[in-house]
Amino acid sequence: MSAISRDEVANLARLARISISDAELDHLATEMDVILGAVARVQEVAGKDVPPTSHPLDVSNVARDDQVVPSLTPSEALSGAPASDEQRFKVPQILGEE
Amino acid sequence: MMIRESAASMAAALASKEISAVDLANQHYDQITAVDKDVHAFLYLDKEGALAHAAEVDKKRAAGEKLSPLAGVPLALKDVLTQKGIPTTCGSKILEGWRPPYDSTVVTKLKSAGIVILGKTNMDEFAMGSSTENSAFGPTKNPWDLTRIPGGSGGGSSASLAAYEAPLAIGTDTGGSIRQPAAVTGTVGVKPTYGGVSRYGLVAFSSSLDQAGPCARSVLDTALLHQVIAGFDPKDSTSINQNVPDVVAAAKKQDIKGMKIGVVKQLSGNGYQKGVENKFKESLDELVKLGAEIVEVSCPNFEYALAAYYLIAPSECSSNLARFDSIRFGLRVGDDGSKSAEEVMNLTRAAGFGREVKRRIILGTYALSSGYYDAYYGSAQKVRTLIKRDFESAFTKCDVLVSPTAPTTAFKIGEKTNDPLAMYLNDIATIPVNMAGIGGMSLPCGLAEEDNLPVGFQIMSPAMKDDRMYLVGGALEATLNNKWGKPILDFAPNLAASK
Numbered sequence: 001m002s003a004i005s006r007d008e009v010a011n012l013a014r015l016a017r018i019s020i021s022d023a024e025l026d027h028l029a030t031e032m033d034v035i036l037g038a039v040a041r042v043q044e045v046a047g048k049d050v051p052p053t054s055h056p057l058d059v060s061n062v063a064r065d066d067q068v069v070p071s072l073t074p075s076e077a078l079s080g081a082p083a084s085d086e087q088r089f090k091v092p093q094i095l096g097e098e
Numbered sequence: 099m100m101i102r103e104s105a106a107s108m109a110a111a112l113a114s115k116e117i118s119a120v121d122l123a124n125q126h127y128d129q130i131t132a133v134d135k136d137v138h139a140f141l142y143l144d145k146e147g148a149l150a151h152a153a154e155v156d157k158k159r160a161a162g163e164k165l166s167p168l169a170g171v172p173l174a175l176k177d178v179l180t181q182k183g184i185p186t187t188c189g190s191k192i193l194e195g196w197r198p199p200y201d202s203t204v205v206t207k208l209k210s211a212g213i214v215i216l217g218k219t220n221m222d223e224f225a226m227g228s229s230t231e232n233s234a235f236g237p238t239k240n241p242w243d244l245t246r247i248p249g250g251s252g253g254g255s256s257a258s259l260a261a262y263e264a265p266l267a268i269g270t271d272t273g274g275s276i277r278q279p280a281a282v283t284g285t286v287g288v289k290p291t292y293g294g295v296s297r298y299g300l301v302a303f304s305s306s307l308d309q310a311g312p313c314a315r316s317v318l319d320t321a322l323l324h325q326v327i328a329g330f331d332p333k334d335s336t337s338i339n340q341n342v343p344d345v346v347a348a349a350k351k352q353d354i355k356g357m358k359i360g361v362v363k364q365l366s367g368n369g370y371q372k373g374v375e376n377k378f379k380e381s382l383d384e385l386v387k388l389g390a391e392i393v394e395v396s397c398p399n400f401e402y403a404l405a406a407y408y409l410i411a412p413s414e415c416s417s418n419l420a421r422f423d424s425i426r427f428g429l430r431v432g433d434d435g436s437k438s439a440e441e442v443m444n445l446t447r448a449a450g451f452g453r454e455v456k457r458r459i460i461l462g463t464y465a466l467s468s469g470y471y472d473a474y475y476g477s478a479q480k481v482r483t484l485i486k487r488d489f490e491s492a493f494t495k496c497d498v499l500v501s502p503t504a505p506t507t508a509f510k511i512g513e514k515t516n517d518p519l520a521m522y523l524n525d526i527a528t529i530p531v532n533m534a535g536i537g538g539m540s541l542p543c544g545l546a547e548e549d550n551l552p553v554g555f556q557i558m559s560p561a562m563k564d565d566r567m568y569l570v571g572g573a574l575e576a577t578l579n580n581k582w583g584k585p586i587l588d589f590a591p592n593l594a595a596s597k
Binding site for chain 2: 004008009012013015016017018019020028031032034035036038039040041042043044045046047050051052053054055056057059062064072076077079080081082083089091092093094
């Protein structure tokens with residue numbers, strides 16, 4: 001039995017905002033199944049008593065001094081934008097027609 | 099011609115005014131012109147900017163200003179670090195043409211040390227891969243054999259060193275992307291302790307694993323570059339606020355009498371090429387002759403490192419790469435006025451990302467989704483704890499750990515592109531280091547008898563004890579060069595002369 005179905009992969013692609021063709025989906029669903037089969041072995045070793053490690057360093061909430069330092073100008077910040085207008089990022093419509 | 103010299107020799111020649119920084123940069127650009135059409139190490143050359151910077155260094159030197167040790171020495175920069183005004187693509191179509199408005203901290207440090215940045219080097223897209231075949235701009239070739247891969251993801255950096263296009267390079271290492279390319283090209287590469295070199299301006303792949311580091315053709319040159327780029331940076335919240343260990347002194351010391359060197363039992367055997375294992379064992383014999391003691395250590399959970407890595411790295415990448423949304427920078431596809439932001443995003447990411455990147459984003463999205471989180475990402479994080487414990491226990495028995503860097507020598511271009519799992523196996527010996535955030539070095543230890551291709555020797559040190567890798571690496575390199583009668587790259591075919 002496969003670990004992941006074609007429909008599930010299609011849904012993941014939708015969640016990840018990647019449009020995907022049917023041919024790509026066929027290929028990816030097969031590959032994902034093989035990869036998941038291989039990585040699932042992480043479940044074999046780690047018992048309930050083992051704490052998770054999310055990060056190699058024990059640091060949290062590092063903050064810098066609250067000083068004003070030079071930052072990007074609006075034109076620098078917008079320099080890579082695909083479209084901009086009056087010092088703003090210009091985006092495609094975000095609300096429906098209705 | 100100075101291009102085959104070490105960075106240290108180039109620095110000395112610059113200091114004594116035997117050569118100018120401008121001439122030295124030009125010699126390297128001549129070499130790039132001669133060989134890079136075959137090697138394809140570079141994605142972008144900033145000749146104008148580099149020569150202007152070199153002229154500035156020459157002017158300062160002529161005026162008698164005190165300069166840093168590597169001032170005027172050229173360098174190749176992996177295209178995953180931002181350099182203000184210079185295209186930064188990460189090997190991806192989605193960032194093609196993007197010119198960052200700021201310098202990464204690594205670049206700021208390089209510039210203030212007077213190091214001349216020649217250009218940006220090729221890489222697997224967003225540093226995901228072990229061969230540079232995942233670059234959207236075509237693969238880099240291994241200077242030892244142009245039909246073979248130069249390693250990855252930092253294959254452009256490693257190939258530029260082996261082809262004498264640059265004496266120094268910067269790489270980044272998330273699961274082996276500095277060390278494995280070094281291994282398969284006969285060069286040296288170091289992944290410093292996590293937090294040892296700032297990640298500010300390093301385009302993120304997997305933030306808890308990514309680390310920039312130095313690459314060169316000798317251990318001393320690598321140490322000299324390490325000294326320049328390492329150190330605390332308030333712009334990186336995971337930067338370690340401690341003094342950088344004196345890696346340059348360690349590289350020069352060449353005395354390892356009484357050191358305990360641990361051989362990791364799990365990083366050998368099945369899957370390792372015979373010639374790789376032989377060169378590794380011969381190097382152990384050399385270390386014994388130098389007065390070190392070899393002990394065998396067991397790290398039983400390393401067996402699960404690869405599986406855990408291929409959950410943690412994709413999970414973090416699925417989140418990090420969400421920023422490529424077609425809104426603030428990079429590619430935008432299909433914005434014809436009729437489509438919504440979400441549709442444009444979907445089309446842009448479909449067109450902008452390559453196969454491997456899509457595969458990992460989708461895998462990571464799955465591993466983090468509710469219902470599967472505990473089984474996949476959660477379990478992988480627990481394995482990470484077990485790997486850290488394995489290292490902690492091993493380092494109570496020895497000063498450094500060693501293994502082959504990669505299980506095989508350079509393979510043929512195209513050989514593994516259709517088998518992701520076979521490709522992932524290249525990183526089996528390098529991944530544990532990233533999981534624990536400790537230091538790792540690869541240096542050449544000979545040519546495998548089957549194919550006459552370079553083999554990498556990996557040295558691993560506890561966190562913030564990076565000097566130990568340089569100590570052992572420097573001693574081993576000296577004794578091997580002595581045995582061979584010349585540096586290993588002198589055995590490689592001369593690309594320029596073969597034309």
